[in-house]
Amino acid sequence: MAAAEPSVALDGIFRLHHDWLRRWLRPQMTHAHLAEDIAAETMLRLITIAARQTIVEPRAVMTVIARRLMSDLRAKDIVRLQYAAAVAHLPPALEPSAEDRLIILEALRRIERVLRPVSAKARTAFLLSQIDGLRHAEIAERLGISVSMTRKHIAAVMQRCYQEFQDDE
Structure with a gap:
């Protein structure tokens, strides 16, 4: 050719x-x-x-x-809409600056990109752990899976997050 x-x-x-x-x-x-x-x-x-x-x-x-x-x-x-709704409830003194908003939105987009291909159970386990602060046993019970599977799900998502954000340091 x-x-x-x-x-x-x-x-x-x-x-x-x-x-x-x-x-x-x-x-x-x-x-x-x-x-x-x-x-x-x-x-x-x-x-x-x-x-x-x-x-x-x-x-x-x-x-x-x-x-x-x-x-x-x-x-x-x-x-973007969910972030705007969350920020709308903040008192004016706690509202982030325009620059901080852009930084936060970009971080949220990156997290969403990391979580998108992950299974629903892995994503839920990770979010329950990191955002709600639940323990592995509580997450396992809520999702109807074993504690070891909960650990595996969370570890897999943490690994994806680490790979996504390691270049930032």
Whole structure:
């Protein structure tokens, strides 16, 4: 294969499918600019994939990528709204500054990203341990699992958190 072929194939995919992708996204998004942003990010990710492998069904790949991006966007919105609701109840003297809010929101997004692929029981065990301060035996009873399984779940999530946040130090 000639070296120019992948870029020609990507150009063809872009020309044939980018408008389709934007039209497909628009009804699913609250704002047209979000559909444009997701379409652009989808194309960037498609280029990354195409550099490693041949894309046989571009629209199927683009749909999967776009759905994941929309899911990520919705998860970020949920975290932002939940944080805003929690902060709204604080007295003015305890309200975090705008900078602190951004730092907290980014940390919450990262935690959400870490917890998203984890099983529901592992995620619940971790949150009950870290946020509610429950002991392993209490968590095990509440979830209907053994104490050793509770420890394994919490340890696995802690390991994921450590890997995510180790570069910050």
